Amino acid sequence: MSDVVLRVEDLHKRYGREEVLRGVSFTVRRGEVKVILGPSGTGKSTLLRCITRLTEPDRGRVWLEDVEVTGRGVDLNRVRASIGFVFQDFNLFTHLTALDNVRIGLLKVKKLPKDRATRIAMEQLERVGLAHKAAAYPAELSGGQQQRVAIARALAMQPKLMLFDEPTSALDPELTGEVLDVMTQLARDGMTMVVVSHEVGFARAAADELIFMEGGRIVEQGPPEALFTRPQHPRTAQFLKKITALYEGGGALKDER
Amino acid sequence: MDVEGLLILVKSLPALLQATLVNLGLLLGLISLGFVVGVPIALLQVYGPAPLRGLALAWEGFFRGVPALVLLILFAYLPPKLGWGLEPFTAAVLALGCRSSAYQSQIFRGAIQAIPQGQMLAARALGMSRWLAVRSIILPQALRLAIPGWSNEFSSVIKDTTLASAIGVVEVFKRASFIYQRYYELAMPAYLTVALIFLILTYGGNWLLGRLERRLAVPGFQLRGADARTQAQAQAQAQARASTPAEVAR
Amino acid sequence: MIPWEELEPLRLGSLKFDPAWLPQLGRGLLTTLEITALCIALGAVLGLTLAVLRVYGRGPLYWLSSLYVQFFRGTPLLVQLFMVYYGLPSWGIVLSPFASSVLALGLNTAAYQAEYFRGAIQAIPQGQMLAARALGMSRWLAVRSIILPQALRLVIPPWSNELILMLKYSSIVYFVTLMDLMGTAKRIAASNFRNVEVFLLVALIYLGLVVAISALLRRLERRVRVPGLGGGAEAEAHH
Ligand SMILES: Nc1ncnc2c1ncn2[C@@H]1O[C@H](COP(=O)(O)OP(=O)(O)OP(=O)(O)O)[C@@H](O)[C@H]1O
């Protein structure tokens, strides 16, 4: 088995007249962390959803290890069970406690016995620092805590790959830190990750490669330092300058934590 | 059903349609009565002094808690006992109208409570009396908000006019039963015809009310459209507070 | 046992209430409760199915379920009852008054319950389905284990109203000769011409029943309440 975990080839997607993805290709190796950034509406969320076919791509192919996700007759639910997906707005199941949120995939999808599912779920809650909130309902948790439970829910399935769609952009600035800390630790532990995020600090600390997208295409990709210091494309330079300024503006606030 | 049956049915169609006018008359009477009584009841429930508020709530509770048929019979037999003879038609309008006033008051109360507090505040700040503010600021807005709920009430009471047959009003359902009593094999087609008449009346009426709603729409002030979400939420919450979400009858 | 027959009648002005009516009305009340319970149960099963079909179904399944709902919501319950009791026999289907009543009322309330269920299902944010599918759940598993448990909680208030409404509407079954509370009252009144007294009593019985059942259902709602689901103010999920 090669160590390529994800391969995306020439993905296309249009909504009506609007071409949202116009031929996106990239690969992710085991343990690699890729951070995707780009202006709003360039198709980043669509790209992530097309990878697990939560949105059906019009054209192009996706492989997870040696399974073609876009292939005919593939067991999509099995593929999805092995890809963790973390949403911008968390999407914790409202009627379930934190523990049950983490456990439900293990019980209903993987069909594990209850005691084992509980053990795994508690371990994952521990890992994101929320074992003490196991009995709380989502509405009783802060945004940052909800997102950490959502990460635990994805991790419990022992995914081969984690996809994050702007996991901190719905959070108040003082809450992003706790989520980014969990993600950084995850990257250190060797998790393979594709992260859509504009968090410059996280990108610099954890990313192996940045992908800059605009207008449904990858404009430029490379190691973070290279992209930040000498971007090849003027649009990349412009965009990175803007978000860096924002990030440094908000930096003082973050350090007070 | 054979050709002969079809012929009988077609021949009785004018009588059925004429009897439908009785249903429409009942509808007009009861929904007007319900409106005229329902609005003050709602106002008393929201703005009235404690004893009157209690009375208004009791009125609503009684007329919502008792089946329409029981009300019909009470209104048919109680007034004569007090020396006040009533036509069945009048008794039906009174019984169903009082009942509708209870449901309508609930709709108007929800709508009144959905109007943001700031409206009353601004009106009072202009120097309006409480009553003037209610009349010229709150009610015009609330009545617009109430149209969807009111359309629901319309669809249910129009069907309930058939219940008036229980106290001898010869309306369309009763008329259809006459056909069936003479030609029992015509029961299904006769009642299906009545069903069709009601389908046309309910959906036609709803369509008209929908148009009315659009005609009366004020920019930035409708349940559909721009900030529909917040408006709808406000109304839903007001109804939740009243703990009596709009009911739909048959 | 209370010797109802031997108790003195209660007099209020010219009104006269005879305790001997009570045992008979009690038996009628049982029939009323039986019919209400059965038709509500039938309506819940059928209504939930219709709602799921209207939200997730496609093609004929979708429009057949929509047609059903529109027909039963657009026509009077009384007409529906007569179609079942007097109409169906001409198609060779003969049902007892009791079975006709349960069937007609059940078919009718199903259409209304379907709309309540549908409203509740559609009130669940899209993200819930998305997250469930992302975990690897099939559509049907996601509906069963994520969407419906939430929707069923949201539906309790309108559903409670529906139950109470059916309790009251069940009084129309006396039209097909059934001796429910209403039918029994009619029979008593026909024998002694005390319509006003009998029906005042019956009104009180219905009223008491409505109040009691509402209180019970509100307790049920509180029992299954989950923070952040329904209940107005707490609905603001985060922050
Ligand atoms: N279901 C949909 N139907 C129609 N258009 C859609 C749909 N989903 C996304 N789009 C459109 O596709 C484009 C790309 O959307 P997408 O959410 O992928 O962008 P994004 O890069 O994630 O933006 P953001 O940074 O704002 O999240 C947008 O213009 C959006 O309006």
Ligand SMILES: [Mg+2]
């Ligand atoms: Mg996005």
